[in-house]
Amino acid sequence: MNYPNGKPYSKNKSLDGRNPSPFSSNIEYGGRGMSLEKDIEHSNAYYLKSGIAVIHKKPTPVQIVNVHYPNEARL
Structure with a gap:
């Protein structure tokens, strides 16, 4: 596949199949x-x-809202 200006499309190889960073x-x-x-x-x-x-x-x-659920709804 080519861009409209005629240059070929090249996939970003630095992101291809990368492993998750241990620092993430x-x-x-x-x-x-x-x-x-x-x-x-x-x-x-x-x-x-x-x-x-x-x-x-x-x-x-900020508005704080209290929500009280009936005891039957707890699992």
């Missing part, structure tokens, strides 16, 4: 987005210091 089970997801959060905080501090803008972080509203 050690991935921690708890700090995702923290570097972006710090960058935003630094930008907001700069804006405030320069008199450009005052930006306040607005918390995400």
